[in-house]
Amino acid sequence: MTEDSTPKWRKDFPIAWGADNYVTRREFTKFLVLVSGATAVGNGYFVLQRREQVAHPFPSVEIAAIDEMKPGQVKLFHYPTAEDAALLVRLSDGTYAAYTQKCTHLSCPVHFAAERGRLECPCHNGAFDARTGAVLEGPPPRPLPRIKLEMADGKIFAQGVIGT
Amino acid sequence: MNQKLQWLAKLEQRSQSVMTILVLVIAVLLIQLWLLSIALEEFMASQSGLAIPTFAASCACLIVNLGLLKYLYDVDRNGDPS
Numbered sequence: 001m002t003e004d005s006t007p008k009w010r011k012d013f014p015i016a017w018g019a020d021n022y023v024t025r026r027e028f029t030k031f032l033v034l035v036s037g038a039t040a041v042g043n044g045y046f047v048l049q050r051r052e053q054v055a056h057p058f059p060s061v062e063i064a065a066i067d068e069m070k071p072g073q074v075k076l077f078h079y080p081t082a083e084d085a086a087l088l089v090r091l092s093d094g095t096y097a098a099y100t101q102k103c104t105h106l107s108c109p110v111h112f113a114a115e116r117g118r119l120e121c122p123c124h125n126g127a128f129d130a131r132t133g134a135v136l137e138g139p140p141p142r143p144l145p146r147i148k149l150e151m152a153d154g155k156i157f158a159q160g161v162i163g164t
Numbered sequence: 165m166n167q168k169l170q171w172l173a174k175l176e177q178r179s180q181s182v183m184t185i186l187v188l189v190i191a192v193l194l195i196q197l198w199l200l201s202i203a204l205e206e207f208m209a210s211q212s213g214l215a216i217p218t219f220a221a222s223c224a225c226l227i228v229n230l231g232l233l234k235y236l237y238d239v240d241r242n243g244d245p246s
Contacts, residue, residue, distance in 0.1 A: 018175045022182060029186045029236055032193055036229040039196040043215075043222040046203040050212035104208075145210050161210055 058148075058160040063088055063098070066154050072114035076101070079147055079158045086147055087112060087119070088156070089130055096156060098147035099133055105140040119144060181239045185232050192232075196225045 063077045075088040077098075085101040089112045099119060101109045108123035118136055119128040126138030133144040148160040203218040 016172070016175070018172060018179060022175060022179045025179070025182045025186055026236060026240065029182060029189055030233065032186070032189045033229045033233045036189070036193050036196055036226050039193065039200050040219070040222040040226040042200050043196075043203050043219040046207050046212065046215040047219045049207060050215045053212065142209050 061158045062155050063158050064156045066151060074112040096149055098149055099144040103140055104142040178239055185236050189229055189232055192225045192228050196222050
């Protein structure tokens with residue numbers, strides 16, 4: 001085919017449909033393999049976080065005296081870092097429970113409703129059982145992370161965060 | 165003209181190969197996204213028991229995708245991968 005015999009429309013659109021489809025699909029496939037690599041790296045991030053957690057276990061922090069609070073009372077503290085607000089509650093039967101204060105829905109601070117024996121989130125009316133941290137109602141997808149408590153020498157110590 | 169028809173037929177064949185690879189890569193990527201969502205859900209719940217298994221499975225998926233990418237380069241290079 002000589003230059004002169006090429007129609008004008010072919011000069012304007014020199015790439016065939018088939019070739020165009022081939023190139024765009026090939027490039028898209030390469031891009032998806034790149035995304036696949038990024039996804040594997042994302043999974044690796046959680047492994048690193050796990051290793052970090054194992055390497056630096058939670059500290060033991062004194063948060064209150066055993067006889068400091070009456071049943072139905074609540075005390076605010078920070079654990080495991082100064083940025084992590086947490087609640088220590090004394091339940092009606094005299095036992096203690098502690099939870100992080102961030103709602104598992106959208107991280108609003110929860111508060112202790114002693115009369116109902118539950119922790120409530122005012123943002124979207126989520127509620128958690130104060131005894132177990134389990135979701136009672138509302139949109140939170142997970143229980144409140146519970147803080148492990150240890151009693152010694154008349155004092156209460158926070159010793160870790162349990163997911164469920 | 166006959167040569168051009170042959171070229172178009174070959175292009176069509178390669179295009180179908182690429183389409184098959186593309187579908188497979190998407191399927192494997194969806195599995196990887198599912199694995200990532202599991203790991204994220206575990207992380208948000210302050211648990212990490214599935215972090216290593218999901219990472220290993222995700223790496224296996226990546227290897228499959230890299231194999232498919234190699235196949236794609238072979239198609240590009242030869243038009244008829246071995």
